[in-house]
Amino acid sequence: MLMPKKNRVAIYEYLFKEGVLVAKKDFHAAHHKDLTTVPNLHVIKALQSLKSRGYVKEQFAWRHFYWYLTNEGIQYLRDFLHLPPEIVPATLKRQQRPETARPKPRGTSDAPTKSASDRDAYRRTPGGVAGDKKGDVGMGAASTLEFRGGFGREIGRASCRERV
Numbered sequence: 001m002l003m004p005k006k007n008r009v010a011i012y013e014y015l016f017k018e019g020v021l022v023a024k025k026d027f028h029a030a031h032h033k034d035l036t037t038v039p040n041l042h043v044i045k046a047l048q049s050l051k052s053r054g055y056v057k058e059q060f061a062w063r064h065f066y067w068y069l070t071n072e073g074i075q076y077l078r079d080f081l082h083l084p085p086e087i088v089p090a091t092l093k094r095q096q097r098p099e100t101a102r103p104k105p106r107g108t109s110d111a112p113t114k115s116a117s118d119r120d121a122y123r124r125t126p127g128g129v130a131g132d133k134k135g136d137v138g139m140g141a142a143s144t145l146e147f148r149g150g151f152g153r154e155i156g157r158a159s160c161r162e163r164v
Contacts, residue, residue, distance in 0.1 A: 074089060
């Protein structure tokens with residue numbers, strides 16, 4: 001697509017600086033969200049051209065294009081924009097972590113440790129009766145099993161036989 005060179009240079013500079021570019025799939029938008037002087041159509045078509053040459057990878061989701069620079073694309077934009085090799089996109093820069101944000105080692109906490117006797121005391125039944133709370137629940141815990149009718153298909157059949 002024919003577009004002014006200043007628009008193409010602005011798109012390429014932004015792409016190289018950030019390493020990624022996002023554009024909404026709106027060909028009639030007056031300008032791009034991040035590049036206010038460039039129409040959205042120019043951004044989409046310029047990056048479509050870079051994608052066909054293998055300089056960017058494209059993802060599309062929820063009406064938005066996402067473009068990521070490849071290594072070949074970084075080299076191409078360095079040559080196009082006449083940049084030295086020391087300048088790299090933001091996606092390749094390492095983030096510097098502040099030293100104060102390090103978590104403390106686990107062994108230096110001042111909280112008292114709980115012993116196993118606390119857990120055992122919790123599981124005991126109230127009143128000092130031997131056994132634990134979980135021992136009298138579940139299948140087979142009750143000594144007498146009791147079955148009552150009223151559910152299932154047999155009740156319906158019995159009532160039909162009585163009517164006949």
